[in-house]
Amino acid sequence: MADGAAGGVPIELRKVTKAFPGGGEPAVRELDLHIPAGEIVVLLGPSGCGKTTTMRMINRLIEPTSGDILIGGRSSRDIDPDRLRRHIGYVIQQAGLFPHMTVAANIAQVPRMLGWPRKRIAERVDELLTLVxxxxxxYRNSYPRRLSGxxxxxxxxxxxxxxxxxxLLMDEPFGALDPISRERIQDELLRLQEELAKTIVFVTHDVDEALKIGDHIAIMQRPGHVVQYARPAEILTNPASDHVEQFLGGGSSMRLLRLTHVGDIELDRIPxxxxxxxxxxxLREVELDGRGHALILDGMRRPLRWIAQAELEGIQGPVGDAGEPVTVSIAHRMTLQDALETLLNADTDVLPVxxxxxxxxxxLSLGTVQNAIQSIKARERERRLRRGEAP
Structure with missing residues (x-):
């Protein structure tokens, strides 16, 4: 595990078992799980199914009885536990801040242990406060007791x-927050992940939270094994077993619309x-497309401006700075419900994702969302037919 990694690394659990002395059946049993680099993978399930035990084995707060855990292709057994933990972020419920330390001192704990210079630590504290x-x-000199949850x-x-x-390991981190604060900080986590692309393992028993933030979800069942590992939309439309379906609760197309990410559907393509x-x-591409406009992107493929066919007809040579600025866009992690609301409030009938x-x-356009809704309904009907339910 390299210091100062810019993004995430893959994690792989191979036949991992954890049996506690006198505990009867294993808390985790021969668990195989591949967690892709840069994704949020949620461990979801009822109490006692091995979610937190699995997470704690990743940073060796709990040692596996058997099996192996690879982090960035290297066995965690070959990494000194203290060094391992200093390079794995850990977030728990109610934050676990030291009450006698300022906010800055709390944030600076690991950099100080790693021997960072004071100036670098101070800059990092301010950078992270801005980031969140x-x-x-x-806030840097405030104490935790003066802060909201x-x-x-x-x-x-x-x-x-x-x-x-x-x-980053996150063990029910938002469970103690009120619903409004919880939703806001979930959104904040998704925004941060867009920028940082860390590998995040997130434990929760809240189905809606898992469906909202997870790139993949591992639904666990006692004794500590995964019964379905898939993207949220697949789990909702094609639950692997009665246990999964019962745990998810009554599913409907509207619920799927609220929880399906824009990135999970087939997007429109414009020049x-x-x-x-x-x-x-x-201009030739715009004429072939037939919708009368195109997007101008910068060197990092970020949308800059819309340009209309009429404007292109009057330009000789490069496009340059012609066009109108892109003022509204849609993040690929946004839910279809939120995306639909954004579209309805926009001045244009199509928005870049x-x-x-x-x-x-x-x-994304209203037509794209409508097609996605029809696909969701079709999958729901197929699922019900497969399970012998009335359509």
């Missing part, structure tokens, strides 16, 4: 990110180009 949406001047959790996330670890593309070449690093990933 808290003004450094206001949501603010404390933000500080907990900042502390876990302090040494820029490739892996796009860089500023140095010849306007005549782009932004993926990782805010790069252009496709476009």
């Amino acid at each position: 949406g808290l003004e450094p001047e206001t 949501g603010q404390q959790q933000r500080i907990g996330v900042a502390r876990a990110l302090a040494a820029d670890p490739p892996v 796009y180009a860089s500023e140095d593309m010849d306007a005549r070449d782009l 932004l993926g990782r690093r805010r790069a252009y990933a496709g476009a």
Whole structure:
């Protein structure tokens, strides 16, 4: 595990078992799980199914009885436990901040243990406070008792990110928050992940939370094994067993609409180009497309401007800075319900969808959402027919 990793690394659990002395059946039994680099993988299930035990084995707070855990391709058994934990961020419920320390001192814990210079630590504290949406001047010298629950959790996330670890473990981190604060900090986590692309293992027993934030969800059942591991939309439309379906509760197309991410559906494609593309070449693409406009992207594929066919017809040479700025966009992690609301309030009938690093990933229109809803309904009907239910 390299210091200062910019993104995440893969984690692989191979036949991992944990049996506690006198505990009867294993808490975790021969668990195989591949966690891709840069994704949020949620361990979901009822109490006692081995979620937290599995998480704690990743950073060796609990040692496996048998099996192996590879982090970035290297067995965790070959890494000194203290060094391992200093390069894995850990966030727990109610943040677990030290009450006698300032916010800055709490965030600085791991960098200080790693021997960072004071100036670098101070800069990192301010950077992280800004990243989690808290003004450094206001919060760095505050004490945890003066913060709301949501603010404390933000500080907990900042502390876990302090040494820029490739892996973040989050054990029911938002469970004690009120519903509004919980939703806001979930959104904040998704925003941060867009920028940081860490490998995040997230434990929860809340189905809606798992469906909202997870790239993949591992649904666990006693004794400590995975009964379905898939993307949220697949789990909702094609539950692997009666246990999964019962745990998810009554599923409906509307619920799926609320919880399906824009990135899970087939997006529209509209012409796009860089500023140095010849306007005549782009004009031909726009004419073939038939919708009368295109997107201009920067060097990192981030949308800059819309340009209309009429504007292109008057340009000789490169497109340059012609067009109108993109003022509204949709994140690929946004739910279809939120995306629909954004579309209805926008001045245009199509919006660009932004993926990782805010790069252009496709476009969304009311027609795209409508097609997605029809696909959701069709999958739901097929699922019911397969299970012998009335359509």
